[in-house]
Amino acid sequence: MPAHLIDGKAIAASIRERLKFDVDSFRLATNRTPKLTAVLVGNDPSSQVYVRNKEQACAKAGIASDIHRLAGSTTQAELLALIAGLNADPCVHGILVQLPLPKHIHETTVLDAINPLKDVDCFHPENVGLLTQGRPRFLPCTPHGVQVLLRESGVAVDGAHVVVLGRSEIVGKPISLMLVQKGETANATVTICHSRTKRLPEITRSADILIAAIGKPEFVTAEMVKPGAIVIDVGINRVDDRLIGDVAFGPVSAIASAITPVPGGVGPMTIAMLLENTLAAAKLQSVAPALLVNR
Ligand code: NDP
Secondary structure, three states, rough: OOOOEEOOOHHHHHHHHHHHHHHHHHHHHOOOEEEEEEEEEOOHHHHHHHHHHHHHHHHHHOOOOEEEEEOOHHHHHHHHHHHHHHHHHOOEEEEOOOOOOOOOOOOHHHEEOOOOHOOOEEEEEEHHHHHHHHOOOOOOOHHHHHHHHHHHOOOOOOEEEEEEEEEOOOOOOHHHHHHHHOOOOOOOOEEEEOOOOOOOHHHOOOOOOEEOOOOOOOOOOOHHHHOOOEEEEEEOEEEEOOOOOOOOHHHHHOOEEOOOOOOOOOHHHHHHHHHHHHHHHHHHHHHHHHHHHHO
């Protein structure tokens, strides 16, 4: 029997519908509109598309947004000065610096400069520390999207063996941390794999839930998947103008019990979670504005 399709597009749409209502309620209660500011440095075509999509999603949810488009030649000092201004602006609740940055700019220095209360991507070490300790301020968008997909699809994560392919700071590491925590849609036994992992197919075949986030088109083949497993494909790879996941969708969907498509799986969830974090940031800053000072 072919795998059940986990429809990220539909799940994200219903989350965004609910969020619109929550944003309206927040505005009525506080007379403030949550605002996300994106910073885009250079002309990377994929980044341009991502930032535009985020802007459109904000508008649909009733969240204000703007984009600072900076030349690729912008210096690190100029970028840090812009971030300092956004940190100090009470109308800006979430700051998103679109990655990758040009090579002459040190990514970590820039991400660390964002006020942790406005860090809606959850990249700041303070927020990563809180996440690691199981008391998150924000949840990182893509990993949170994966967790919500599992929850909304009724997947039993408690006690399951989850194998995560990839150990990046953006996806692999945080999703592993989140699923191993005590809590709802968590309590998993997690194995993290990377480019130095030995006997990879043997490990992936032991997964009840396999999460692929390595950035290699169709890397995960049917031979690497246990029949009946749940497969979450985070990968987005542009091949001949098509978007392809990290999983060979056709053969793997013939043996998995459920699978996310690419596009239409994890991608739309990432944006929905970003909107949720922007509202959460606005709420946090409205109840504790003093926390923003001197950070
Ligand atoms: P990175 O390149 O930062 O990390 C890739 C990870 O995969 C690394 O840990 C790397 O190992 C591991 N890896 C690479 N090759 C292999 C291999 N042959 N065997 C095992 N592990 C391997 O990627 P990201 O985490 O940022 O992104 C992963 C994918 O997810 C990309 O396609 C990206 O476009 C997509 N993505 C999708 C999002 C969405 O919204 N759907 C959001 C973010 C990313 P090592 O550490 O040893 O180098």
